[in-house]
Amino acid sequence: MERVHNFNAGPAVLPEEVMREAQADFFNYKGKGLSVMEMSHRSKDYQEIIDQTYARVKSIYGLGDDYDVLFIQGGASMQFLMTPMNFAAEGKEVNIIHTGVWSKKAIEQANLIGKKVHVAASSEDKKFSYIPKGYELSDNPAYLHITTNNTIYGSEWQIDPEVPAGVPLIADASSNFMSKPMDVNRYSLIYAGAQKNVGPAGCVVVIVKKDYLNTINEGLPSMLDYNTYHKAGSMFNTPPTFTIYMIGLVLKWIENFGxxxxxxxxxxxxxxxxxxxxxxxxxxxxxxxxxxxxxxxxxxxxxxxxxxxxxxxxxxxxxxxxxxxxxxxxxxxxxxxxxxxxxxxxxxxxxxxxxxxxxxx
Incomplete structure (x- = not known):
């Protein structure tokens, strides 16, 4: 049977070249006699896979040594919780530009753990049919959070927002990650579920400024602390090995595409x-x-x-x-x-x- 034209919103279509390479590696990875899915995450072969994937994220976005790349489970939905838990200090407000369902979930998760939330701008008045052109920060913002592309309503930020000096900018870039050039240096943290543009489901790619990690709140559960993944090279526990491998193949495809x-x-x-x-x-x-x-x-x-x-x-x-x-x-x-x-x-x-x-x- 011929492959269909797949317009699913995620998990989504993958490059045919990637699927064929993965098909070969699934049974016998590079002649090693085992599947990439059977490989120990502590093995030399797998370390090469995650290192290559890490390097490709940094290369494609032109990231310097001041940024780290993390591979985390739990989907973007867990990031809605982790970002305020890590970076909203006592007495500061989480500022969110509300442009749809996913920003609403970010608001809900911050509220759930007792963080103060300020909606800096919203397009809810017109059923999320536009991106707000301005915003108003609270008096003491912990950070400003945006959703760069709104999968459900179909809106997208065309330019990166300006933020005052000293206000970190955080982005949920799940559905337009790696789809166009992006001035990553404007952002303190970017997270993206893999299953839209860079792989199958099961992993979130996090790009974070290393010095921003120094501001993380203390006393967090290990698996909800970004520093856990930073210090362990995303290997604190068994990572989503196959998804990271697939992300690496998709990123190689992006490089080969130009x-x-x-x-x-x-x-x-x-x-x-x-x-x-x-x-x-x-x-x-x-x-x-x-x-x-x-x-x-x-x-x-x-x-x-x-x-x-x-x-x-x-x-x-x-x-x-x-x-x-x-x-x-x-x-x-x-x-x-x-x-x-x-x-x-x-x-x-x-x-x-x-x-x-x-x-x-």
């Missing part, structure tokens, strides 16, 4: 095929997000009725295009066009959308 500038152009072209149909549909397809804030990773739109949306999703699936149903909290349709989605997949969807509109308009 780096983030080339990847970004690739993503602009793919999203352009689909947004062009939406923009020229005379309202048949209604995008959720204002044009200047639209995501290159998650394209959200509605049709005139839920029945027509169900028909659209069903007919697309029959043509080998899956994962187009919107998130359960919002409904509608969503096409996720992550790095690994091939250009022909985006083109096929745009052609189907044009055909469907012609037949149902």
């Amino acid at each position: 780096g983030l500038d080339k990847v970004h152009q690739h993503n602009l072209t793919k999203a352009g095929y689909i947004y062009d149909v939406i923009d020229k549909s005379d309202g048949f397809y209604k995008g959720h997000v204002v044009a200047e804030d639209r995501s290159l990773m998650n394209i959200t739109f509605r049709l005139s009725s839920e029945e027509l949306e169900a028909k659209f999703i069903s007919e697309a699936a029959a043509k080998g295009m899956i994962g187009l149903k919107g998130h359960r909290s919002t409904g509608g349709c969503r096409a996720s066009t992550y790095n690994s989605l091939p250009l022909p997949a985006a083109k096929a969807l745009s052609e189907f959308m044009t055909e469907f509109m012609k037949n149902n308009g």
